[in-house]
Amino acid sequence: MRSLLQWGMIMMTWALLAGCGESGRNTSVPPPVTAAATPGDLTYQDVLQKGEVVHNLSMTPDAQRIWVGTHAGLYSSAGGGLWGALSPELEREDVTGWFVDPDNPEHIFAAGQSGVISSKDGGKKWIRLGKGLPQPAEIRSFAGIREGEQLRLFAFVAGEGIYQSSNAGKEWKLWLPLDQEVYAMDYDPVEHRLYVAAQFSLLYHEEGQWKTEAVPHGQQVYSLTVDRANGVLAVATDQGILEKVDGEWQELRAKAPEKLIVIAPGAGDYKWVGIGESAFVYALSGDKWMKWN
Template sequence: MKCAMKALGIGILLATWFVTGCQDDGQATVQPRKNQQLPVVAAHIQGDLTYQDVLQNGELVHAVGMPGQAGQVWVGTHRGLYVSAQNKTWALLSPDLGGEDIAGWVVNANNPNEVFVAGESVSFRSTDGGKSWEQVGDGLPPSPDIRSVVEAMEGNQRVIYALVATEGVFRTVDGGLHWKKYMALEQPVNSMEYNAADGHLYVVTQDGVLVNDGMNWVKEDLPGASQVYSVAADNTKGDLYASTSQGIFQKRNGAWKLMSANAPERLVVIAAGSDKNSLIGVGESALLYVLQQEGWKKWE
């Protein structure tokens, strides 16, 4: 997912790609898994930045997420990966990532100290919770422009998919060390997600949400949605979500339905939350919001 947000002079800009074609490489349907724990470094990180500092330092925000149970928010930016700490403060996850363009990340649920981050000319792995990083990516194009990364459990095998602009989707089964091209992409794509409930990859194009049925890309029917911005999967519950110009749609039991909870503003980036937060979203103003049982509220 490549997007940029405007707040206090910082612009939101959603980049687009388009998708066609795939290679035969079956995807197995899996059961939703439990929330993962935060890496050691992130769990104890000390913050000295405000959120406005993050927006100013990061320049462009590409991705947002709550990858663990501690209620922290991660924000991938044009200049580093930031983590909410305590007392409304923020910090870089690692000084080594400062200045790096971070478009996405995955944390190994079975070993939360193993983190893979990716972005424009970025393909790094840490095995000690973010204390140190190594460049990985054998099989990826030179200086890959990675726009999105997602994790899947196919049977007992952990798989990471990376969406590389103008190249396609690449696949790794060893945590990012070695990659193989999985499918070609010719259409601009705003967002990519893997839904464990049905074992399929989903992408967002200017035509809407497309799902890979194993052979082709098939358009999903979101009733009344004129523009789709991003997709998110809650693989602890098996639900899929899409942020649109009409609001947030939820896919449950195979059908899309507009959610009744109205966000304070249009959300252009969404991701699965954790604990009591079902979803986390980024508004056009660049403010952060979380969806709780009582409705959407601003992240404080």
């Protein structure tokens, strides 16, 4: 009976996350990206048609743009209901996650089914990284953190676990074997923990072992993110958005127009941004969610 219940939970999760065009196994939530002046010549429907699957999103630090990672590249809102692509070369990449060096917004890392690529000029030219990663490396989730002079990257490789690079992606090692599917992960610089939204539970790694983070009422977690400005952990669940503030879980009072399956930090007047089951993008200002696209 237990195995049947677990299988039912898995199938329910895949079905809900299919609102973005495919299973939600690739919903990795990255930190804010550079506010590059990408020209907009696409509607959001064009983005959905070209990208097919929307994996994740983030808001630029100036709160003017939202970026989405898709099955065919990175796209940015450009105002007036229009969107633009970061680069034609990236449109050949399934971008399941990305990270921008906070010390150098031109330095971008993107990851997906073909491994990790990097650009040092804001997306004009890309090189492939991957020494130590499996070949091919099917990366389902990706995160990064800068700690002083060190730039650490984390990549969940399907069927193996989480690989880590401590030198900006030049070399990788299997850090944490994990035999569950991972929907999202993010690093908390305050608690020095890597949080993982896994197949059966919300996990974090501490003292050399995996530990379970209890979510109120045992809710199914679809994605997670850490607001590095204040250390708040947020999770998107089947019952809504939950926040962990000062060690205590609380339900986000503002109700979204639809169930959100991806959550990321906002900027400026926006507290959070998210992707709904319909693949529409929303931003929370005050106590009201607004449709971005």
